[in-house]
Amino acid sequence: MSIIGSYIPVVIFLIVALAVPPVLMFIVYQLSPRSKAADKLTTYECGSVPIGDAKIQFNIEYYLYAIAFIIFDIEILFMYPWAMVYIGHGITEIAVVAMLLFFIVSVVIGDLYMWKKGAFKWVK
Template sequence: MVDLSQYLPILLFLAIAFGLSVLFVFLPMGVSRLTGAHNPDAAKLTEYECGFPAFEDARSQFDVRFYLVAISFIIFDLEAAFLFPWAVSLGETGWAGWLAMMTFLGILAIGLAYEWKKGALDWE
């Protein structure tokens, strides 16, 4: 027979985590409704995720700068993800690792300068 008492701390942890997550989600909504802070109007209910109002046709064209900003974010996010393990292992990789990372950062800097020169970072 299996002794299930060993799983009690895990079950207790999951119950506390679930309770706290429910508390952090629903308590602010309840407080805002009780205090009168819940006052939606047309401006608050507009689209804000993509920067322009939603449209009916999924094939209509819009500005390519949205893609450029997204790609730039992904590139520099990946750069940050590569910098941490490189910094941790720099003692083992030595000069070869340092030169490789400087080459990588140089290529990214050239790409950023090109993007800046082409006006992809200018927002109108």
């Protein structure tokens, strides 16, 4: 299969994935009953009258985790191409190990640094 060809099924599946739920909901509209009670549209809050809005600002305790995630995730993604070429492409073992160490050390030092600085602490 060519590279472009291998993504044709993805497009077909994507179209189906986008088309199936609306079709199912259409069937539901044909089959389901309607009631006119107004209370059915209120937000659920254990049966009492809802207080305020849910879209308020509150402390996200893991903000620094999230920043760390972005850095590490991209760093890990950079290692995938490396993992494919390090054997059998004329690269010597020393170069392989040096490249691995460069990535690993930067990841581990980053992790330890954030840990020591208290980034991985659930802020109460």
